[in-house]
Amino acid sequence: MAKLELKNLNKTYTSKIVPVKDVSLTVDNDEFLTLLGPSGCGKSTVLRMIAGLEEPTRGQIKIGDVDVTYKPAGDRNIAMVFQSYALYPHMTVYENLASGLKLRKVPPTEIKQRVAEVAEVLGLAELMNRKPGQMSGGQRQRVAVGRALVRNANVYLLDEPLSNLDALLRExxxxxxxxxxxxxxxxxxxxTHDQTEAMTLSTKVALLNDGYVQQLDPPELIYNHPANLFVAGFVGSPQMNLLTLPCKGRYAILGNFQVPLPNIPTVPPQIVLGIRPENVRVAQPGDTQTIQGQVYLVENLGMHYLVSVRVESSQTEAIIVRALLPTDQNWSSKNITLTLPSEDIHWFDVQSGHALVRRQMLGARG
Structure with missing residues (x-):
């Protein structure tokens, strides 16, 4: 068993093309880390450097106590599952599973035992004599995973392995x-670039953008305590409401309503208020922090309606607030009063994008 460590990993192609910038993280023996982010953020380049398919410009990669930064891929004892399955089309399932072990000159009896164990785990025992062209996409993906598992590797790397599957099979x-x-x-x-995969599979998520790790935390902290505006906007569907509001005294001005600011040392001229649509609800008697607006768009999401509410302002353009509301009422073309619970509001600096309260709550963990 060996943990994986990346220290100040950098990959530079030219002065203008730097896909990975000082990435540092640790993955322990029992951890499933997802590198999440949009296309071009550097996540696949990081994976390829761990695998030995790309050489870092600077930084260090360690597996256990061994520095493998410049070791060939074949000497790292890693196993990789590719997006394209990368199966040998002329080989049966058994031959595909056994091929890597044969190249490593593993004894035939051990190959047979390992393949049988993995086939049992993955439900491939009935498919051992089939070739890839005779199998479904899900079956081929399981064979690709199985070929990695038989290796008994120190680190497993998976590069968007579900992207070729349809939605039902992917689940x-x-x-x-x-x-x-x-x-x-x-x-x-x-x-992956799929936040659902990241949130459901991972024990930790590293969210990347422009080559930098924006936040490294368990999925629940990524979702409930985003470190900055990018994280807040990228994670969550429907997307978080992110409203740039002027400040007056100890209040943010949302249309013609005042929202109390958090306890911050200096009140800026403007601030970004973030709140997820599922945390915006219809006001009840006794609610004090309320806003009023006109419903102008209702989208049926099945279990909920996504209701867009236009909050008018005497000073600026109307502000749109989206709320996930129950389907037992007709919300179309009506005035509505919403409440924004203070415990569910996130506050961000307009200039830097950093969360203003998170560092106090979580001890500046990134």
């Missing part, structure tokens, strides 16, 4: 992956 295979790798007790690094 089922995602559940399989979570269970399979929970039993391996080795570091797992998973790359």
């Amino acid at each position: 089922r295979v995602r559940a399989d992956l979570k269970q399979i790798f929970a039993d391996q007790k080795v570091p797992v690094v998973y790359v």
